[in-house]
Structure formats: structure tokens, C-alpha cells
Amino acid sequence: MGNKKTSKSELTLQFHAKEMLSDYVTAVTWSPDGKTLAVCSAAGEVMLGKVGAINELSLQPLQTPTGKSIDCLSFSSGGQFLAAGGQDGKVQIWRADSGELIANLDNQRVWVDKLAWSPNSNQLAFSIGRCVQVWNADDDVVEVTLNFDSSSVLDLAWHPVVKYLAVSGYQGVKVWNGEDWDEDPHVLSVPSATGAIAWSPQGEYLACGNMDNTLIVNEWGSSQPWVMQGFPGKVRELAWSDKTNSLGAPLLAASSSQGISVWERDADESVGWEGWALEVHENVVNAIAFQPTTFLLASAAADGQVCLWYEAEQLLQILEGADGGFSCLAWHPEGSFLAAGGSGGELLVWARSMRGKGFSRMR
Template sequence: MARISSIFGKPENRLRPVWQAAVPDHVIGVAWAPDGARLAVAAVSGPIVIFDANTGKPVHQHKGHGFGTAALAWQPAGGALLASVGQDNKVRLWDTAAGQEAKALDAGASWAEKLAWHPSGQYLATAAGKKAKVWSAAGDLVRELPAQAGTVMDLKWRPGTNSLTLLAYGAATTYDPLTGSEPVKVLAWKGSPLAMAWSPDGKILAHGNQDSTVHFWYFDEARDLQMWGYKTKVRELAWEFSSRYMATGGGPVVCIWDCQGGPNGPEGTKPTMLVGHESEANITALAYQARGFLLASTALDGRVLLWQPTNRKGAQVGEFQFTGGESSVVAWSPDDKSLAAGAGTGAVAVFRAG
């Protein structure tokens, strides 16, 4: 990746803290309820705490997963279920209204790490080991998909469809799990992918990789291109709502790719590089607003930075500092007005971002 001029500027601070709280240890995940009224926070050791998103007061605490919780996600479309997976061979559904576990499902392997709700809220996809399963919201098994060549590192529903893409060694494989278990498309790639993100318009699939690259697939044409030169392996990917810009981590600098910058998208172009985190502090998470232009980043330096990448007066527009450890996760509220972040110390903070 070529070094190019970075966007600097004296930052104004548009991150206004609303409240701070804590969970028992390292924050591995945060998830907003669809109405924005509650915030679920998972600690890596297992516990899941539901906070009142306005006051920061705990509403419920669930035991989570034995040996550790790996991920959680709130049922979209107004649902009351919170789903989580972890290292106890379970997919757990939590009734957040009653404050109790609704159902525990067999994940299929001892270590379940990934999950994704269909946007309708009617189906939940989970991954454990080399296999993925699709469940109904009631907890009934809809489909168990074939074993992949390696561990399923990520899974995502393609926007606007019922297609589910599994990312594993050597390929990104897409299924229509509501109708069958045969792949509808296999995008083969000789490497070890780690994380993926669909563009909101469903046209481009991007995945970050073990070999410090980012791979782009133009899905319908099965045409691909690759970006390289990252400092570390790439796990952090976030799309801007128009599908034009994609942000990546893979080091201490946030890179913004213009995917409509030419006839071949970002191929042959140089990214905008946002410098704000400490030089040895690798990015840990990225999140764009669902309908806006603000981007949040977290890193090993404990900072939460707010960016407006296209602002020529200065891209960095907000900053918060966690003390004593890394900032680990970040998520926007459904209305894009609030931002939640967690830290390795167990600290949780909610901000208004304007």
C-alpha cells in the first residue's frame, strides 16, 4: 500500500459522554435493541448485562456462556430476543422482556463464535467449527449446511436476499438455506480469510485476510481484486451506507477505499489514510453509521475516535480515552445518534455523537 498524504486537522470533539458503566471483564460485544432503549454488553468470561441505554443502569444480567461468550446480536425488526454464542456448545436465546433464558440450542461444536440474524428477524444463522446452522426465531432448526474446508470464520446474509455467505479457508460460499443446502455460488480464493462485510447494496463482498490483504468480490460477475500492504492481518471492515466507501483496519491507520473511484472500483487507487491512533496501536473495531457519514474506530491505545472522512477541514471530529487498556468494540444506535463502546478493562461508555 502506497504511503499517501494523511488527512489531519485539529479535532473538535463531537463525542459527548452520556454514561459509563462496567461489566466483569473484557468487553467482547455490544448490541443495541432495535428501539434503542437497551444495550446488551457481553464480557469475554461469559456474563451478559442488559443496560438501560438512557441511564446506564443495569436492567438484567444473564449468565451467558460457560467458558466464555463469543458474540451476541439482537433480533431485528422489533424482536425481543437476544441471541448469543460461546464456548459451551450452545446457541442461547434470551427473553429480554422477562429477563430470562428462552432456549438453549446445540451449536454443533464446542466453540461457537459467529451469529447473524436475517434482517426480517425470522431466522438466525450460527457458526461453530466447520459448520453453520440456520434456526427459526422460535429455535427450530431450519437447515444445517455442509461442512466447509476449514473453520467458518464469519457468516453474513447478503443484503436484500435470503442468501447466506460462509467464509472459510479457500472460499466464500453462498447458500439459500431456506430452500436447500447446495451452494448457489462459490468464490474460491487460496488463502485464510478472517472477516467479511457485504456492501449495503449487496454488490460487493469484501474480506480481510491472514496474509495482511483485503479481497473484493463483485459478486454477480465473480470478479475479484485485492489490496495489500497492511501492517497486520485484517479483521476490521466497515461499509458506508451508500456502498461507495469501505473502511479497513489492519494496523494503526484507518484506510478508506473509494469503491466507485474508477471503472474498476478501488483497483489501482490509493486509499485515504486516517491517522489518529497511536503509531503502534492497531485498530480493533470500525463502525459506520447506518445512514450517515460518521465513522467510529477503536484501537489498542484505548481511544475511541470519531471521523468524518470526507470533511476536508479535518477528518477527526471526536475522541474519548478509556484508561488502563484497549478499546475493543463499538456500535451505533439504530437512530445513528448514539455510540456505544467497550474496553478491555470491562468499561462501557455511551456517547451522543453530533
Template sequence: MNPSTLNSKEFEEQYSGTLCDYVTAIAWSPKGTTLAATSAAGEVVLLQDGELTTLQTPKGESVNCVAFSKDGQFLAVGGQDGKVKIWRESELIATLENAPAWVDKLAWSPTNNLLAFSLGPYVQVWNADTRESVATLNFDNSSVFGIDWRYDGEYLAIGGYLGAKVWDCQNWDDEPYILDIPSASLAIAWSPDGKYLASGNMDRTITVVESHFLSSDGTAEPWVMRGFPGKIRQIAWSEPTTQQGAPLVACSSVDGIVVWEKQADDSLGWEARVLTNHVNIIQAIAFAPKSFLLASAAADGWICLWKKATEVSQILTGVSSGFSSLAWHPNGQQLAAGGENGELFVWSKTTRGQGFGRK
């Protein structure tokens, strides 16, 4: 589907700018007042009120990940130099040296100021309030490929070779729950309601387990979904639930997306629908907050907006090559994205888009 064939203009460009290199990661602050972006050149920038502020100039080594703490007080980045840097507003307050290990993944707890970040086969948990490390978690089998906290901050899931491990955050020294996977867990994500944990795997499967098995003596019987064209690169959950009381889970593989909807009968598992429109590898997917609107960004230079996670309603363009990342504003009225050649965009929902004013 060519972008020009769609008449919908639900989102219109509000901002465009450029970093020096490939945009590696972007993140909105919890209140949505600030957008942070990082690049393969080592830049860290903030977009506020249409103005770009530089926290870190190009260093020649990639910054790979960026995240705001739950209250927006702290901003953390990690990268190729092994350093984790934490800013409070625009002041650099801590630099954690971890070379030669690269820092590819990091995530803040949704309930306090604990930061988890990857260091090869380990995950370090660091307290921003006390500025001390509180735990070192050994994944053991491989480097860490994914990190995600449950919404209540009680469990931390980590993905890697041969599966995922889930730690009880009140008892870091306890043995983790292990979700066995024959290949590797490349993407790990809790559902927003905390009821499910999904793993996207190297062997072209998705594994979903109900989280109550993590705190019970019962043996979990995960659902395993198959039939993808390649490894699973991303997973995204919707906030709203369907009539069956479960959220949608979307995953991307190569240039396609599969959206799974839970059936009323547990024995029937999850029913799939395939979304096809991209013509190159999909780099990022995300549901808009409180909505079934799904966005996908790909190396073909398109961002597709999928109405009700079913059909394309709009295609956003503007990059000279491909898109590398995307992030929804917390209110769902704006969408930000980064490009392979350093482009940074923000689109806003128009007054024609379901009656919302432009913000």
C-alpha cells in the first residue's frame, strides 16, 4: 500500500530535527513534557517545547538505550563504552563504569527509583536514591537480551539464551523462576495488567505464560505460538482488554506483524491475525496508551498506524532511509520516531482525529 493512497490525516507532523547519526533509542518522560533521544554517535538530547537541548555531544561510541524513572526525576542512558549515566533534570549526577561490557538494555522500576541494566550475562540493579547497587543477577547462560519490570515492581523478567528468568524483587537472593525456551528469548514483555509474560524467541515462536504461576507451586503450561517467517524482534501489549478480559499481544518478525487475541476457552489459546504492509524489516512496534491503535516503524521508511490493530489507517514518512525507533506520548496524542540517518520526528493528533485538539 502506497502512503499516497490513504486519505486519513489523523496525525500531522509537529516537529522534525536531526541528530548526527542513527537514532538508537527514544523515550518520553512520564508526564510527556520531554522527549529524550540517543544516537549511534553517542549523543543524548532532550526535546522540550520544540527546542532541542544536548546533554551529551557525540563521543564516537554508541548510546544504546534510554529511559526515564517513574516520576521523571531521573534519566538514564547506557552504551558501548560500558557507562551508565544518570541525569537529574540537566545535571549529570552519576556515572557507573562497567567497561568492557556494553550496556544494551536498561529499565526503571515502575514503583521506585531502582534501575536495572545489562552487563553481559548479568543484570545490575542500582538505587538512584541511595546511589548504591542493591543486586547483581546472574543470567548465567548468555548475554542478556531483554529486561522488563512487572507493573507493580514485584517481579523483574530477564530474557536470554534458553529462556527467561523472573526474579522476586523482594527477595533478590531467591532462585528465579525459569521459563524454558529451546532457543533464546530475544524480547520479553509483561502485559500492562501484569497477568501475562510474553517472550519472543529466536526459534520463530512466542511463549506466553500466566504470571500467577510465578508465585504458586503449580507448574506453568505456557502457550507457544508458531509459524513466523523469522526470529521475533519485538513484542507489544495493548492496555485495553478484549471481551475475553485479556489484552492483545502483537509481535513482529521480518516485515510482518501478528496480533494475538486470547480465546474464551483456554484450551484454544490465542487466535492470530496477520498484518502485512511493510516491505522491509520492522524495527519497532507499540500500542498507543489506552487504545488498540498499533504503530509499526520499519526500515522501508514507513510508520504504519493500524486502526484497532487490524487495518492501516495512515502511513507516516519523512526519513531519507528507514525508521529505527518509535515511542507514544503518555496521553496517546503524539507519536515520536527516530530515523536511520538521525532524523527525529513528532506527530500530533489533529482536530480531525476523533475530536482531539492538537498538543
């Protein structure tokens, strides 16, 4: 896998800082430049954090507890805006540098649990029931409402390169062309419902985690998807590596119940994708993510463990600090920090070990 392996000592993490929110941490994310950490909770808090020297993590509230959960957070691609959505049906957008609230889109009685900024423009897509709306920050206008039709929207994902927006739910995925929203969407059908979806970093593959315990990988432009079966439950979380193997393909990790499987594109077309299992967690895996530029995989679970998997194969390290379980995690864009949220309101940050090349230095 890959060309040059990073040594294990360079990849271990050490405790950096811990803060507490007042309830279950629902999401955590880093700004694209890595200078700011955003975190939100089931109490409705939205906080911005700066990571300083060891044991330094200063949090500033954008929103104090409201009693209604905030469930999703996303920085715009340039890092200028932070959007949050949740239980009260509002989508709020702040200027990330000043903390000024610049928009408050109210969709009464509809829980907003999915939102994402386009990687190429200041367009924000968010779910409202059976629809997805796209708000344009440059014009301060909702430019389109896309009707998924067959069910509530379960996930959404922008293509990383071209202006496509994938939306999943009952009976599969619809992919709209953002150059012409009126064009009929491209439909990827599944016999059940598709929950999690994720484009590979270059956009050549779209992975779909399904309610019928299958994982489907579509190669964009091909009519024959690969179907992986035998999962213990629905496929809940997906993560692609941005590093590629000798074939130029990224790795795909998928979690189902307390298990994780990793999939690698095989040179043999008849094999397609070859998978292996990572089994240590004793409760549901709530989040998985590859460290940027490596095959190091982090997994956070309700058993109170964050596991680091060397080359996405071998258990390297177990991180703890949320006794009631971990709910979410996010790597710093340079891979130098890992942040994770806990069900008791814990926010933990670990840093690249000093035993390696220094946690701030990246190849």
C-alpha cells in the first residue's frame, strides 16, 4: 500500500488539552487553514476554539445553550463562514473571524441534521425534510430547493471537483448538476435506503452505506457498481484516505455496528475491492477518519475509546478520556492534531507525538 510508509513513532499522539461543553458533543470540525476548531452540542452550544501550547485550548461561544440540539457544523471552503443546523430548524451562518451572525435561515418544525459547503464556491446545502436547499452566501439567497421526493434526506455530499451535489435516502442516491439545477438528477438506485454517502477525494468514486447491510462503490461514469455485503448492520460511517495505493486509488473505511472494514481497489478487475476487518471496539463506532496524507485511520466509539490504526490495518494506539463514549472526531488539515467529542460534553485534543518529527511539521 502506498510508496513510503510513515514510521509508527511519528504517528502516535499525545494528550494536548481538554475542555467541557454542557452536553453531548454532536460535531467537531477544523477550519481549512487549521487555525480554528468549531464544536457544538446537544444543548445548542456552538463554540470556536484555538489550540495553543500544550494544555491550551481556549473556547469562545458563538451561541450559548438554547436547550435545542445543534447537530451539524461546516466551514466554507475558504474558511470565511461557519454554518450550523439543528433541532430548531434554523441554519445559522457566522463570519468565522469575527463571530458575527450574518444569516439565520428559519425552517420551522423541520430538524436540520445535514449541511455542507461546496468545496468550490460559497454555496451551502442543507437538508429540510424531503428537500435540500442551497443557499448562496455571495448573494444571501436560497438559489434552489431540490426535492428528494421518496423520503427524508439522510445525507448529502458535494463532489470535490465538479459542481455535483449527491443526496441520499430511500431507494438510493440522486446526483444534481449544480451548473443546471433544473436538469433531472442522475439516480443511483438501491433496493433499500442509503444513509451515509462520501465522494473519494478526487471524485472518481461515490461510496454509499446502505440500510440493508451493504456498501456500494460507484465508479463515476460506470454503470456497474461494486456491492460489498456481510456487514453486521447498516453501514453508518464512511471515510476515504487522500493518500493512494500503487494503483492510484484511495482506501475506503466503513463502520457498521462495532466493526470497521477497510477496502482497497485490487489490480484484478474480477476482485474489484478487497476488504479486511478491524475489530477492537466493544460498542458502536460513531466516527472514522483518515489522517491527511497518510493511511492512519482513527475510529471513535461509544465504548470510550479512540483507536488509531497503523496503515489502516494494525492497532497502533488507544486514546481515552470520555468515559461515557466518544461521539465524533476530526483531524487537523495538516494531521498534526486530532479532536474528538464525548457524550458527556468532553472535547479532547491530541497532538502528534514529540517522539516523531515534531507534531507541527508535516511532509
